[in-house]
Amino acid sequence: MAGNGEAKGSQQTGLFDRVWSWLKSTELFRSIYQNDYPRDRRTRVMVLTNNLFLHLHPNLVTRYSIDYRYTWGLGGLSLATFIILALTGAFLMFYYVPAVPDAYFSIRAFDTDVALGQFFRNLHRWAAHTMVIVVMLHMFRVFYTGSYKGPRKFNWVIGVFLYMLTLLMSFTGYLLPWDQLAYWAITVGVNIGGAVPFVGDQVRRILLAGFDITGATLVRWYTLHVIFLPLIAFWMMLLHFYRVRKDGFSATKPIPIEDHPILGKVKE
Amino acid sequence: MAQPADQAQGAQPKRPDPLDRxxxxxxxxxxxxxGLMVFVVLLFLVSVLLKAPLLDLAQPEYTPNPAKAPWYFLSLQELLLHMHPSLAGVIVPGAVLLLIAAIPYFDKDERGTGVWFTTRMxxxxxRxxxxxxxxxVTALVLFDEFVGTxxxxRLLGLPDSAVEFLGNIVIPVIVMLTVFLLLAWLVKRRWPNADRRHVFIAMFTVYVASFIVLTIIGSFFRGESMYLVWPWELTHPH
Known part of the structure; x- marks a missing residue:
């Protein structure tokens, strides 16, 4: 690779190229990027094995995995929404006060007084709704492609837990603005969940930290929303991704309908 | 992977075709x-254009009408209108999640993995x-709104407790099981070669479709006091 640049001749290279190749030769740059831009087999593998995050992927994938119409990237986009929510959520936490009625006024001040506050609150809200939709669509995709079978059995079960966690993370966040929408949507929601046979009253009291939605409920749901549920979701996501890596992608060579092992039996 | 006995007989071990990778x-x-860039750009665009809602300060003594749950729970809130709260809020969703989680342990035939809908059938x-x-789902919602069980x-002259028990628990359970099992039977009759995977496709679709239909009804067709209205008749909660 290094010989490539020299062969082009020194007269032709512009200022940018010279600065760039100097930058690439510095000790700092080479300590961060341990191989040159990946153009051959060896460096294409190295770029994955040398990187913690890219290491989630295998070095090679079947050519059917790169057809985006197979997965529509829904699992990856679920992760993307989770990361966006964690980042915008941390920004919201700088200003949010989990108390009654300060919560409401801190949100209103966040919209008007904080630079880009309104934008980041919008992003947090729409990303949260999007995450619920994307996680659901991901589940539908995995079911309809039969990707829960064989070695991936238990990963499907982990996925069902992650789906429930997504709903709970969204639902606990719903109360936090402490406006009329939040308060009454949570009232209805808790009434739905509090209808557990025999222990319904106890469940309601645990959920509400009392008999009504109060400041104590807000603190409890805030804690669940910002640390407890995301932490559990984070660990389950690690398990989920590890199993995807170990079990392999499910995209395979499409089987022509007439040769299909199952449809082959069908007389039409 | 071929077994050692197969290899001893000269069988080649099965390896992935390198050309397919x-x-x-x-x-x-x-x-x-x-994909990530397109997604993030769209999400940013939506966040620039649409404000997240923030209504008045919460007033515990003032109930808006209608009071609705977040949209992903509207299907459960809709069930609540038609049956006992324990059934609608806990037992039905709990059973559905359990059944969904159990799918891989009952559908073990690995043929067709990684193919959308497995076959043309x-x-x-x-569909x-x-x-x-x-x-x-639409017919049942309309029936319960305009006729009801x-x-x-009551016309049959049953006592109130029996009406409550039958109308809130027994009939909803029977109706839900009928819708579910009748489909399995119809699919098996219409497609005699349908194996377990294909029956599961039908049953999972009951969940997908009823979630979508009930969420749409709850969002756009439930107005004041949760009565059925047309979407253009919806008023703001007051």
Missing amino acids: VYTWPHFLIVEFI GVDIY YSFIYTTIW KPVL
Whole structure:
């Protein structure tokens, strides 16, 4: 690779190229990027094995995995929404006060007084709704492609837990603005969940930290929303991704309908 | 992988065809990267254009009408209108989640993994089940709104406790199981070669379609005091 640049001749290279190749030769740059831009087999593998995050992927994938119409990237986009929510959520936490009625006024001040506050609150809200939709669509995709079978059995079960966690993370966040929408949507929601046979009253009291939605409920749901549920979701996501890596992608060579092992039996 | 005994007889071990594989960098990562960029740009655009709602300060003594749950729980809130709260809020969703989690342990045939709807027949069964569920759910919601089981039971001269028990628990359970099992039977009759995977496609589609239909009804067709209205008649909660 290094010989490539020299062969082009020194007269032709512009200022940018010279600065760039100097930058690439510095000790700092080479300590961060341990191989040159990946153009051959060896460096294409190295770029994955040398990187913690890219290491989630295998070095090679079947050519059917790169057809985006197979997965529509829904699992990856679920992760993307989770990361966006964690980042915008941390920004919201700088200003949010989990108390009654300060919560409401801190949100209103966040919209008007904080630079880009309104934008980041919008992003947090729409990303949260999007995450619920994307996680659901991901589940539908995995079911309809039969990707829960064989070695991936238990990963499907982990996925069902992650789906429930997504709903709970969204639902606990719903109360936090402490406006009329939040308060009454949570009232209805808790009434739905509090209808557990025999222990319904106890469940309601645990959920509400009392008999009504109060400041104590807000603190409890805030804690669940910002640390407890995301932490559990984070660990389950690690398990989920590890199993995807170990079990392999499910995209395979499409089987022509007439040769299909199952449809082959069908007389039409 | 071939067994040692097969190898001893000269059988080649099965290995993935190298021609079917490509390097993750750049072929796979570029697809992921472009998808991520498009997604993030769209999300940012929505966040610039649409404000997140923030109504008045919460007033525990002032109930808005109608009071609705977040949209992903509207299907459960809709069930609540038609049956006992324990059934609608806990038992039905709990059973559905358990059944969904258990799917891989009952459908073990690995043929067809990684193929959308497994076969052409699977596509037909999916479409049939979606339409079947949509018709049933819509018809049941309309029936309960305009006729209802309880008035019919009262006409029979039953005591109130029996009307409550039958109308809130027994009949909803029977109806839900009927919709579910009748579909399995219809699919098996219409497609005699449908195996377990194909019946599961039909049953999972009952969940998908009823969730979608009930969420749409709850969002756009439930007005004041949760009565059915047309979407253009919806008023703001007051």
